[in-house]
Amino acid sequence: MKKVKMVFNSLMTHRFKLCFLPLMAALAMKASRLSTQDLQNFYLYLQNNHTSLTFFSLSLVLGSILYILTRPKPVYLVDFGCYLPPSHLKVSVQKIMNHIRVVRGTGVWNHESDYLMDFVEKILERxxxxxETYIPEGLLCVPLQQTMAMSRKETEEVIFGAVDNLFRNTGISPSDIGILVVNSSxxxxxxxxxxxxxNKYKLRDNIKSLNLGGMGCSAGVIAIDVAKSLLQVQRNTYALVISTExxxxxxxxxxxxxxxxTNCLFRIGGAAVLLSNRSVDRKRAKYKLVHTVRxxxxADDRSYGCATQEEDEDDIVGVSLSKDLPMVAARTLKINIATLGPLVLPLSEKFQFFVRFIKKKFFNPKLKHYLPDFKLAxxxxxIHAGGRALIDELEKNLQLSPLHVEASRMTLHRFGNTSSSSIWYELAYTEAKGRMKKGDRIWQIALGSGFKCNSSVWVALRNVKPSANNPWEDCLQKYPVEIDIDLKE
Structure with missing residues (x-):
């Protein structure tokens, strides 16, 4: 049955080509039967109808020019780089717990009882x-150094590390960058x-630069969408997109x-992405951007308040997660999928969805909605490595295999939740494993506060090999790893 479904999907995908085959065959047969006299008559007709021929030719040329000038410029992903922190920032769960106990002793973290320590350890273990995740230098100090200077140091090291790697791999000069989009929530x-x-790279003074803030873990896709929009109006240039937290x-x-x-999940990370709308870059680009859906x-109060930065009862600032978060995330994801589906799914899946909709609407209201098979698209x-529960839920709801979510699980295991840059560590993992082939389609999906669910769809332009300084180089042989069974309970 599965093979039959695959054949049916293939036929539906190439339906227009198949429809033209009989027409082309008929034209070929007709042409083979034309006599010399028929060809001479056709030639004389063209000679005697210069006006019609000229009008037709001009219309064809003008139509082609108009199409070329007005069509959206394709956006190519030339390359991207992910930041790999230095080894001295690497921490284990035990090291984190020991450090917390030391910090508590300084009076900076004033716990009233040990039940919170048990809670933190339980979250970390599950x-x-x-x-081997990483935390910044300021948080390894005793007492903690949460100053503006240390915060700047962390972010600058992440951004400069990713951008330097990208410029080395692409050979692009900073002066070639016409658009800059940075997101840090x-x-x-x-x-x-x-x-x-x-200032660091001495970019040109007419650069179009934007700084996106407060947009959560899904801001990486938003930054790509913003850069795409700017690339549609600014010709022959590069866009540098940087995602970090x-x-x-x-x-x-x-x-x-x-x-x-959030303390237990978030870790250091960042990515720099080079986009281009120059046709000459297609030959060396890794991917072409196909769709972005945001x-x-x-507007809904529960969505608005499910992840909020605010003071607690002791006036200490943190990000509060409400009990409505799973419900809000599921609903927002459903809307995103409903929007993306018609753009990417084969006709066979759309047809089955329509049939199920009609049955549910007019015959059996208790019938469940048809869940399209996105593995065909x-x-x-x-999938944004926001946490184990998020990956589990999407794997279940989208009916994905363990292989499909391997990149997300391994990214969470190796680097933790790096916020908006996690989808790039996942793409780097897929490249490092040698799985990216020409024509392969990639779905990047991220969720974030607000509440937002954003998707970007890419297609590989060639068999993609990992770029130099891929963040998985030093540990790829160890992955995938088996996740402890206790983590799934």
Whole structure:
């Protein structure tokens, strides 16, 4: 049955080509029967109808020019780079717990009882994070150094590390960059991070730069969408997109359980992506951007308040996660899928969805909605590594195999939740494993506060090999790893 379904999907995908085959065959047969006299008559007709021929030719030329000038410029992903922190920032769960106990002793983290320590340790052990994630230097100090200077140091090291790697791999000069988009949700100093980059790399003075803040873990796709829009109106240029988040300034040191969860999941990370609308870059680009779909349900109060940065009862700032978060995430994801589905699914899946909709609407209201098979639309899935529960839920709801979510699980295990940059570590993992083939389609999907669910769809332009300094180079042989069974309970 599965093979029959695959054949049917293939036929539906190439239906227009198949429809033209009989027409082409008929024309070929007709042409083979034309006599010399018929060809001479056709030639004389063209000679005697110069006006019609000229009008037809001009219309064809003008139509072609108009199409070329008005069609959206294709956007190519030339390359991307992910930041790999230095080894001295690597921490295990045990090291984190020991450090917390030492920090508690300084009075900075004033717990009233040990039950919060037990809670943190339990979350860490069941989070899906491994023993080699990274935390910033300021948080390894005793007492903690959550200063503006240390926060700047963390973010600059991440951004400059990723961008330097990208420039080395592509050979692009900073002066070639015409568009700069930076996203960092909770750390937005003055001058802005985009200005920091302009100053560091001496970017040109007419650069179009934007700094996106407060947009959560899904901001990486938003930044790509913004860069795409700018590339549609600015010809023959490059766009540099940088996604990161700051951990130093955002460590919560209070006693609220819902705010402590983020401490256990978030780790250092960042990515730099080089996009181009230059046709000459197609030959060397890795991917072509096909679609971006953004869904924002912030008009609903529960969506708006499910992840909020605020003070706790002791006036200590942290990010509070509400009990409505799973429900809000599921609903926003459903809207995104409903929007994306018609753009990417084969006709056979759309037809089955329509049939089920009619049956449910007019015959059996209790019938469940048809869940399209997105495995027919994509070969690779980059699900935001926000947490083990999020990956589990998407794997179940989208009926994915363990292989489809391997990149997400391993990214969470190796690097933790790196916020908006996690989808790039996942893509780097797929490349490092040698799985990216020409024509493969990739779905990057991320969820974030607001509440937002955003998707970007890419197609591989060639068999993609990992770029130099891929973040998985030093540990790829160990992955995939078996996740402890206790983590799934």
């Amino acid at each position: 989070s899906g994070l491994g023993q 909770t750390f937005n100093p003055t001058p802005s991070l985009s200005t920091v980059i302009v 700051n951990i130093t300034q955002n460590l919560y040191i209070g006693n609220n359980k819902s705010m402590l969860v 869904v924002h349900t912030g 994509f070969e690779h899935f980059c």
